[in-house]
Amino acid sequence: MPFLPDLCDLLGEHGVLTSPEDRAPYERDWRGLSNHPAMAVAFPKTASQVSDIVKLCVAQSIAIVPQGGNTSLVAGGVPIAGTPQLILSFNRMNTIRSLDLAADCIIAEAGVPLAAVQNAAADAGRLFPISFAADGSAQVGGAISTNAGGVQVLSYGNMRAQVLGLEVVLADGSIWHGLNALPKDNTGYDLKHLFIGAEGTLGLITAACLRLHPAPRAIATALVGTGSTENAMTLFQSVRRLAGPALTLCEFMTAEAIALGGTAPLKAPAYLLLEISALEEDAAPQALIERVLEKALEDGTALDAVIAQSARERESLMALRENIPEGELHAGGAVKHDISVPLSRMADMVAATQTLIAQNHPGCRLNIFGHLGDGNLHINIRPPEGRRLADLNKPAITDAIESLAVSLGGSFSAEHGIGQFRLSGMAAHKSPEALALMRRLKTAFDPACLFNPGKTIPPESNHD
Template sequence: MNDLIHRLAEIVGPTHVLTQDGDTAPYLTDWRGRYHGRCVAVVAPASTAEVAALVRLCAARHIAIVPQGGNTSTCGAATPDTSGLQLVLSLARMQGIRDIDCANNSITVEAGATLASVQTAAREASRLFPLSLASEGSCQIGGNLSTNAGGLAVLRYGTMRELCLGLEVVLADGRVLHALSGLRKDSSGLDVKQLFIGAEGQLGIITAATLKLFPLPDASATAWIGVDSADTAIHWLGALRQAFGDRLTSFEILSEPCQRLLDKHQAGRLPFIAPWALLIELSDAGDSAELGERLTMWLAEQQMVDGVIAQSEAERLKLWQLREDMSETQKKEGASIKHDIGVPSSAIAAFIAACGDALQAAFPGCRIMVFGHAGDGNLHYNVSHTRTDNAALFDDEAAVNAIVYDQVAHYGGTLAAEHGVGQLKGAWLARYKDPVALSIMRSMKQALDPQGLMNPGKWLSQI
């Protein structure tokens, strides 16, 4: 063991090899505190060459590697097991912005760069990197790619898969895939970078990426609208698309229980409470006042429970903060069984009705919190109080999940829309995913990681 630590220190420097319990502890528990592990060490390389050297060393010694970015996974995707034999490889030192090509609207960054730092670098170049998440101050680009993160603006800009032009990846044998292309059009064979987006570090370690940038919008219009039903909410989505096209950047929904929870813990900040609240944002070049006037005129012709339009950037940020605070506010009420599901937007209302009825029949009085990115069909669907209190909540988890995921499957959806699968959902993925797709995934794992050393114990090991 001492020899291994010595070899690790030779590669990254002794100060970047952590072995003491107090030093490694922050890397061994997932963001939700659900998974806890142990490790032989935590190493923090500073370059792709150092990552490759570490991987070659581990391959020679049959030591498993758990890549870790900002450790914001909600599914235990970046947590080692309890054996104490796995190596945690932190990308936190690899934060460089390698290149910004404004003419090509692209940026090349290292995997350890935080999402917020990439947004800032783009903004300083008068460009927009549109991925936006509540954890953007701590989540890292490598992790965003590894889970195919989505966030608040998928409706207009797409997920990380759509935002990624090229990747640099260290493979399980230490070879480096050099594919940091800024091309938007390339028909020269298979697009191999796609294998690593959404793979959660199980096929290789992403060390850098070339990402799309966009013109920086200088006009926005933001409204918080109350409507009477989920059906009406989805009708509004279609109507807004028809009226404003790709100026519609975000379309978020919050159920009445979500609003009441926000009102309880954030008294005075909620404009009103309605059966469903919509957070709508338009963005474009030009003048915000003009765009706001167009939205105001359109809203005047619609049926709604209530509504407010932000009149300043400060008011806009207050409305968005309500949405961003939803997850943390719910945590104040205790644990919940969380689902990061997706269904076609057209099926959202039917799914909500059917799944709610099924859960209430099985667990009368349970509390269901529904909020999320309705514009792309991604809902955060959280269930608590399946009994009189939450003391035995997770005893009911399998039964709750079966109800929710059965309904998701019925409506042609997915059980993992943007947070990944990790160790939490592997068995469920095996139950619902197309068998041929599962077979292809297993073949890719065997081909690229025959020793099974890349982030073992996660979903590719469970399907």
């Protein structure tokens, strides 16, 4: 049976891309490290069209690679080598279906960019708190499928904490209508959680009901220079003790990291970007941050600090952090990691990494930044000056960093997921029991293994 003509009949002439030039941007991942051909890229507009595509693919044993904004840092949304695959793009499923202020929730289709959800919430006087450097491109379905975090997890939780309900197309083409808006619903297994963070391997998310929060009326933002990771941790703990959940952001950057994001207005070996938010305008988060910083400067925990005095100054401080991933890419890229460790082991993790790289990979440059308050650091290794990324022994470096995090009680993948690039970590660190359960779930949800093959679960031979 001819697959592509049937697909074109289903979606219309503009709903399918088949030429190599048209497919190219959808086949390559954000970092340009994975690039394999797909048969075509399909652009459904409704859940029922997604369902029809799945039925067509099942009939002809064609795998489906769901793709949102294609900003995955682990090449989760692009094809693998050697299997006939269709990229199913959610770009045209980009409608906000409803916004319910009484229930404080919004129903958005999978292809709505996160920034559009943030804007719709802000226009209604609410906050949608999932925010990170790629949120202009990353979409609702992609962010749910990776359980994305970002800079405000500290106070609001990650994507999982925002999802109230989901609409999902299953592997037989049926549609699970789970779009409820109930904060409480203990009616057996909470199925939505199986699709969150599943990276498109169990079902295709077509819409989500997301939680909205009260919008802060006053925000104080500060960039603080500190002498060490220990001091940064001490400062974080003292702000946290004083501000509690009002501390909505706490990002860590070494001097090397911040230099990739721009020019910092002060010089220090390490930096914290802090933000305290308040629901009332007269709650004066600025005074609170000043009080903490005064004490920290006195006792030496902080070396220097600037507090943003306007929205524009706040934006430029935030840009220093947000520009780091792009800056790193333009500077030649890095062997990237996304580890988390218990907060009590953060300083140990940084110190042990510095020793490890100095001893085993001399000359390599360390780019360490991330969500300190969540125990999540991006520990990226750049080649020595004048050398290329390809010269590095990537598997050895990654195994060493990920094993170090795991040995300190941490995780080898805190927020970016597994995709293609973290499969070796799964094989090395996930327990046989956990992998066996994941394989049983996969078989139960997708017996023909047509949803995003080659992602998330390592091949069985890699384990034991």
